[in-house]
Amino acid sequence: MIDLSGLYPPIVTAFDDNENIAYDKLQLNLQHWVSQPLDGVVMPGSNSEAAFMTEDEHISIMKVCADSLKGTNKRLIAGTGMETTAGTIKMTQIAGRLGAAAALILPPHFFKASMKHDVLISHYYAVADESPIPILVYNVPAFTGIDITLETMIALANHPMIIGAKDSSANVVKMAHVLAAVPDFQVFAGTGSALLPFLSIGGCGGVMALANFAAKPLRQLYEAFNNGNMKEATRIQLSLAHINAAVTSQYGVSGLKYAMDRSGFYGGPTRRPLLALGESDRRKIDQLLINLDL
Amino acid sequence: MIDLSGLYPPIVTAFDDNENIAYDKLQLNLQHWVSQPLDGVVMPGSNSEAAFMTEDEHISIMKVCADSLKGTNKRLIAGTGMETTAGTIKMTQIAGRLGAAAALILPPHFFKASMKHDVLISHYYAVADESPIPILVYNVPAFTGIDITLETMIALANHPMIIGAKDSSANVVKMAHVLAAVPDFQVFAGTGSALLPFLSIGGCGGVMALANFAAKPLRQLYEAFNNGNMKEATRIQLSLAHINAAVTSQYGVSGLKYAMDRSGFYGGPTRRPLLALGESDRRKIDQLLINLDL
Amino acid sequence: MIDLSGLYPPIVTAFDDNENIAYDKLQLNLQHWVSQPLDGVVMPGSNSEAAFMTEDEHISIMKVCADSLKGTNKRLIAGTGMETTAGTIKMTQIAGRLGAAAALILPPHFFKASMKHDVLISHYYAVADESPIPILVYNVPAFTGIDITLETMIALANHPMIIGAKDSSANVVKMAHVLAAVPDFQVFAGTGSALLPFLSIGGCGGVMALANFAAKPLRQLYEAFNNGNMKEATRIQLSLAHINAAVTSQYGVSGLKYAMDRSGFYGGPTRRPLLALGESDRRKIDQLLINLDL
């Protein structure tokens, strides 16, 4: 089984002022990410505004990423979860052909009440049966309105092609239980502030918005943990709390893109309905960035 | 301002056994709906599995409906809410060109925490400014995870092109407040069991899954109310409670399609991940249908 | 079976400036309520700040109410739900001895996750078996965090001593289903803005904070409905929407008590942690009261 351990940004998509994908900017960003202490990139994830893309755009940005990473030692983990089972199978197979190392798959979520245990198992197993690459389950109730239960997560882990999960709900209690039941499951923190807690229960890394522009301190934290230097790891973890909140729960993708613009990457505008940050919110992020060693 | 008062089914999409759209079956259903005591159809709505469609399919089924209703006195209310503002504008304009009488627009909902008052106002106003047809706001927290607040709903109603709303959360307290503040807002019940309560607070009709196959009793209820025969209206409303639950909260689209199959329409399969009902659930719906006069 | 149909305020408890019960003020209020077009009072309910009382106070205010209503044609419906089964049985028996016509019983709610169907049935049946008076189930998820399900409500209705319910969640869809299954269940709206919608599905009245000081328009609405004058009933219902929100969801008990102070009743202070309204909020309520004919 492939070992995906490590640190990944769910990378943002570069748009121009007309809300079209700015492929040149995306490629420049990718060159930059390749030079960072990262193990690869996740694309598209929630922060890439995948929900705002057509199927063609979805495929096209996966291809750009796969091409940019070719010949490097970085992995592409492709986001391939669509609302239908057939669509998810198709997108996962395309990702595999493009060279993605794994697929990160969020559950169908429009018909929330219908997404019961049996339906989710049936969906993920159908995809896994047809997938050429290993699958990570993506649990992100803040976006999907669905919180994959302990029971469902363990049942999913029974499929040989489902090798891990990203948990953006930062539920250490549930994920410790999953890891107790399935020791080799590859569990990723889904937000920067949960990295050390997830490592402490046997997690193997993180897929974190913060890693879009703050790979360095996250890597230092990760290495401090691996070297048994918990005091240092804790210190770094807390030093990232404010900026992590700013680019996730507080200001969302708009905040993340602004922070990238201020950190040597191209952030650029979001697609609407997401709006640019106002002046005072930008000043708050400026202030938080001053204290970071990026 | 156009008066949309009346009863509408958010019609289902006919699929064949390979999960492709069965246009012939859809057209047969449309002929049947045209003959029913309905004021038109809503397409695509949640029950049409719009979340499972490509943009091309979305446009194509709107066209089929518009063509089928041409020359009849029935209206097409088109579902045109997409995740992006630009996409929603485009789809609403297409619906207008195809001849839709109005657009029913659900809010963008992937980035739930970001869909604050200002963002929703900005989104809906941008769409309304560019829309050739009047707009109904579609509040359906069970699917979107977003419950449009009283304050936001009233602010939306201030735009001259936003003339009403469908509230699937059946929140009579909130919608009475909206109607007290904006007396000519056209408020539709979003589920069959809320029709009479919504009429009692000044609502003007319903957009109800149940109307896909039970237009007759819903029309009888509506006329009893309009004729001041509340006892009869109440009796019919309660007689529909069980079957309404079965084709909405209990069994969802799968239940609705099965009930249609048993009532002279083509229901057919859903797209996956939605699954067909099991035998015992089908028997329960059979039982409920026996007691209905359709 | 006793028919409790009608309109009731869940009356507030008068406190003095030291947060002690002001029995004289409570008695004056009771004389006033007796003269209003009401069918009785509910005491203690949520708005009485029952959650802030000792057991002794709880008994003592029930006694004051029972004594004040003696010799009138008004009923006391006593709130007797405690966290324990034994405590609820005891309080219900005391209420019966004091002369209450019925008991309104909210579910135990601290251990929310444990309050599953079987536990709630076991609790309510144990109480009903020992109760000398009929029981109304009190569903108020905003305060208890527990939403009694359709299935549980129907099972509760099977006990001969459980004759009805107050639903503060204004769930017309669920309560229509309950009334379809149990036609003689006595269902009360739990907030003023839901009165007409509940009457429209066969409800028999309301237990409404608003009735503390606005019995007259609520009675006019009720009679318009009973006389088949739906247009007038709808008109009154909408005219109460703003003030109803102010004394419930918007400003809670503090708002209700202020509105009472301005309407010929003694409202007085709440117990802390609830705080008095600020100046601007008081002005908003003043404005709303101007438009009412009390």
Added chain:
Amino acid sequence: MIDLSGLYPPIVTAFDDNENIAYDKLQLNLQHWVSQPLDGVVMPGSNSEAAFMTEDEHISIMKVCADSLKGTNKRLIAGTGMETTAGTIKMTQIAGRLGAAAALILPPHFFKASMKHDVLISHYYAVADESPIPILVYNVPAFTGIDITLETMIALANHPMIIGAKDSSANVVKMAHVLAAVPDFQVFAGTGSALLPFLSIGGCGGVMALANFAAKPLRQLYEAFNNGNMKEATRIQLSLAHINAAVTSQYGVSGLKYAMDRSGFYGGPTRRPLLALGESDRRKIDQLLINLDL
């Protein structure tokens, strides 16, 4: 400032078969807890069924605990949160007089919607101003329906008498943020499965149902962490996941009391409405206990 770091059980209350407090059994348990590798006990907490107690019982069990711990090096952290501000002040002062080292105070929670930032600050500050002992904020949304926000928690931490918090929601992201903002805040895990994650972000211990009967492995985990032996700490943490779930989210107090009965303590019955476990659930807990070294 007193340093409360360490491990505490929120101890259960012993009841006899008539649901009366079994003081003799409680005292025997206390003798047993004193001999365990614990830093004290919390009483009453949620698991003590405090919600089911009269005020007199509440005081009386605090006194029994204080007396039993006298002359030992174990601390009593008293649960003193009541629904009213005045009641909480009174109970906290009594706890102080009895010798409690600190008070663990859950927020008033009946009027959930009214418990906004300002109201909570006003309440806690009023209590802290009158308290003779330091205060820990108790955040337990599963029972209170209130999730104290980051902003409120940081504002509470500004009061010199509010020195820490127990977070039963296991929200590592929020508590890391609190610790980044208030480095000397004493943060306790509120469930056994969150102990190591909380230690990893700078927490200082745990108040955990599991510690009622499994102090030994929790202490081993705590010491492994303090000695920099993270691999061992992680191993123990995962080994406790199943039993921790059984005595909290899965079976609640009934499960906890049964596990105690099987581990050398007196668990005994709960008060109703909580019910005893059925046979098959007891067998599941038996199975989990076999694998523990207690």
